[in-house]
Amino acid sequence: MLDEAIISSITPVFRRIFEDESLVVTRSLDASMVPSWDSLNHIALILELESHAGVKFTTDELASMANVGDLVDVLKGKGYSGA
Amino acid sequence: MAATQVDRAPLDAYPHVREVQRVLDERFPYFARIIDRQVQEFGPAWLAFLESDLAKFFQGDLERLGQAVFGYGRFALDGMRLQKLFDKTHRYEFKSYAEASDEVYQNRDYMFSLYLPGIYLSHFLWLHHYKQHVFFEEKFLPLVRNHGGMEFYDVGVGTGFYSKEMLRALPDIRGNGFDLSPYSLEHTAKMVDAFGFLPRYQTNLRNIVSEPIEKPAPFIINIEVLEHLEDPQEFLNALCKMLEPGGYGLISAALTAPNADHIYLYNTAQEVADQLVSAGFKVLDHIEDEAYQPRKPGDTVPRNAAFIVSR
Numbered sequence: 001m002l003d004e005a006i007i008s009s010i011t012p013v014f015r016r017i018f019e020d021e022s023l024v025v026t027r028s029l030d031a032s033m034v035p036s037w038d039s040l041n042h043i044a045l046i047l048e049l050e051s052h053a054g055v056k057f058t059t060d061e062l063a064s065m066a067n068v069g070d071l072v073d074v075l076k077g078k079g080y081s082g083a
Numbered sequence: 084m085a086a087t088q089v090d091r092a093p094l095d096a097y098p099h100v101r102e103v104q105r106v107l108d109e110r111f112p113y114f115a116r117i118i119d120r121q122v123q124e125f126g127p128a129w130l131a132f133l134e135s136d137l138a139k140f141f142q143g144d145l146e147r148l149g150q151a152v153f154g155y156g157r158f159a160l161d162g163m164r165l166q167k168l169f170d171k172t173h174r175y176e177f178k179s180y181a182e183a184s185d186e187v188y189q190n191r192d193y194m195f196s197l198y199l200p201g202i203y204l205s206h207f208l209w210l211h212h213y214k215q216h217v218f219f220e221e222k223f224l225p226l227v228r229n230h231g232g233m234e235f236y237d238v239g240v241g242t243g244f245y246s247k248e249m250l251r252a253l254p255d256i257r258g259n260g261f262d263l264s265p266y267s268l269e270h271t272a273k274m275v276d277a278f279g280f281l282p283r284y285q286t287n288l289r290n291i292v293s294e295p296i297e298k299p300a301p302f303i304i305n306i307e308v309l310e311h312l313e314d315p316q317e318f319l320n321a322l323c324k325m326l327e328p329g330g331y332g333l334i335s336a337a338l339t340a341p342n343a344d345h346i347y348l349y350n351t352a353q354e355v356a357d358q359l360v361s362a363g364f365k366v367l368d369h370i371e372d373e374a375y376q377p378r379k380p381g382d383t384v385p386r387n388a389a390f391i392v393s394r
Contacts, residue, residue: 031112042113
């Protein structure tokens with residue numbers, strides 16, 4: 001349930017950064033599945049998510065995020081619930 | 084959503100590059116297109132050079148190579164994040180040399196797990212860094228070969244990449260590398276040794292400003308060191324005295340490129356050229372390149388400027 005709440009909360013950020021209103025965000029989604037998810041958009045996504053969730057990611061946390069599931073796990077670890 | 088089909092360079096004949104690609108795919112999928120972009124830009128010669136270098140340096144140890152790629156990923160993420168901050172401030176985070184040194188150059192774990200593998204792989208994976216190497220090969224090395232001198236100084240060796248490249252290109256030349264980080268010197272010695280060049284090379288833990296080198300050499304190399312210093316002009320004044328009259332130097336600097344240890348901000352190549360001339364160098368040639376195209380107006384991008392100098 002918590003995963004769903006977090007994914008639901010961050011989906012608009014993904015859609016805005018990748019300019020795709022139909023993008024379906026799931027735990028398994030990663031950059032290989034989204035044509036515009038390159039390194040520059042990745043950093044833009046990270047900064048937007050930090051602002052959206054009110055958190056700050058460390059370099060080690062950033063390096064641990066290979067897909068949305070990893071990102072959700074880091075957000076949960078920081079106490080973010082998507083609310 | 085179906086996976087996007089990306090045209091991939093065939094890497095069957097390049098096992099070390101294939102490992103780099105595998106780790107990028109697995110850990111940093113947003114960096115995974117870098118290899119294809121470089122192959123598109125520089126062709127199969129780039130692939131062959133990268134494979135050959137990785138094979139010599141890592142000698143089939145794919146686990147160590149994988150750790151280096153992971154370090155590269157962290158290094159690149161750090162830099163890109165700082166670049167977005169720089170877009171807003173147009174300043175580097177204020178830091179003294181002593182602070183940067185404690186945080187980076189004297190920090191063994193940071194140097195070996197992130198900084199040195201990051202810089203080493205960036206020589207191949209970053210567009211502007213590889214173009215700098217092309218400039219070295221196509222413009223600097225012919226001057227060195229025609230001159231015929233037999234000794235070079237590499238001041239601020241970093242990973243040892245350019246010392247190794249000088250020793251590789253010029254089978255009879257001898258070199259001395261100087262740095263303030265024992266870990267840069269350790270990495271450099273490992274690199275030079277892996278290629279079998281250690282008998283022609285010596286590393287020196289020495290500050291060339293406070294302990295000047297009295298005997299000039301026909302060639303000097305100084306790659307992206309100036310931006311790490313509080314007073315690059317003072318350093319260049321000392322560096323100029325290390326070059327023989329009629330000799331050649333390759334000196335480069337990072338422009339608008341924040342990093343954990345970048346202190347002195349150069350906004351333009353002209354600022355570097357002015358300091359070179361003020362130190363007593365003659366500028367013979369130069370290039371300036373960007374890491375990538377800015378995504379939108381107002382975005383800054385890391386750039387570098389490389390100069391061939393004489394005196």
